[in-house]
Amino acid sequence: RKEVEQDPGPFNVPEGATVAFNCTYSNSASQSFFWYRQDCRKEPKLLMSVYSSGNEDGRFTAQLNRASQYISLLIRDSKLSDSATYLCVVNKGTYKYIFGTGTRLKVLA
Amino acid sequence: NAGVMQNPRHLVRRRGQEARLRCSPMKGHSHVYWYRQLPEEGLKFMVYLQKENIIDESGMPKERFSAEFPKEGPSILRIQQVVRGDSAAYFCASSPRASGAADSYEQYFGPGTRLTVT
Numbered sequence: 001r002k003e004v005e006q007d008p009g010p011f012n013v014p015e016g017a018t019v020a021f022n023c024t025y026s027n028s029a030s031q032s033f034f035w036y037r038q039d040c041r042k043e044p045k046l047l048m049s050v051y052s053s054g055n056e057d058g059r060f061t062a063q064l065n066r067a068s069q070y071i072s073l074l075i076r077d078s079k080l081s082d083s084a085t086y087l088c089v090v091n092k093g094t095y096k097y098i099f100g101t102g103t104r105l106k107v108l109a
Numbered sequence: 110n111a112g113v114m115q116n117p118r119h120l121v122r123r124r125g126q127e128a129r130l131r132c133s134p135m136k137g138h139s140h141v142y143w144y145r146q147l148p149e150e151g152l153k154f155m156v157y158l159q160k161e162n163i164i165d166e167s168g169m170p171k172e173r174f175s176a177e178f179p180k181e182g183p184s185i186l187r188i189q190q191v192v193r194g195d196s197a198a199y200f201c202a203s204s205p206r207a208s209g210a211a212d213s214y215e216q217y218f219g220p221g222t223r224l225t226v227t
Contacts, residue, residue: 004151034215041198044152046215046216049215095142095157095204097154099144099151100151
């Protein structure tokens with residue numbers, strides 16, 4: 001079983017839709033969680049850290065469920081510019097990031 | 110504030126040649142990480158360095174690969190005698206520190222070097 005698993009997608013959604021991605025992790029000792037966004041042939045860019053209490057940044061909401069060992073990302077009012085691959089990242093409180101393979105999102109006009 | 114810089118952005122090498130990839134961390138960051146990304150795969154950790162020290166190279170192949178982060182100058186990932194399987198995107202990331210509050214683990218990535226071995 002992979003340490004971090006994501007549905008690869010693609011998720012094709014119309015502009016304005018709400019879309020949610022989940023990511024499961026296998027190591028219960030994991031402490032820090034992040035969502036990164038990666039555009040085609042570009043570097044990953046930090047979207048948001050995920051805190052135990054959940055956090056929101058504009059149209060983006062991240063949640064952590066430690067009991068079920070998953071994190072989620074919700075995107076409201078999708079824009080064309082949200083089209084990208086969303087990477088789930090987990091670590092055990094150290095520098096070593098474990099990346100998921102990403103979920104592809106395509107927002108359609 | 111300049112972000113993480115990597116060069117070259119694209120590198121073509123023939124089998125058996127050496128590849129040198131450079132990374133300058135963000136200003137104020139003293140922790141550097143190298144990752145490799147194969148097509149359709151996630152990023153894989155290779156090595157973590159601080160100035161003049163290799164802290165963890167557990168993700169790096171034992172042979173042909175080496176990394177350094179000298180006191181002065183960029184971090185360098187060196188691949189000797191490249192083979193076709195080395196073709197990938199190599200990303201460098203930096204962070205201000207590697208312990209403490211959760212946000213201290215946030216890593217910022219450079220644009221990557223795309224290595225093609227012919």
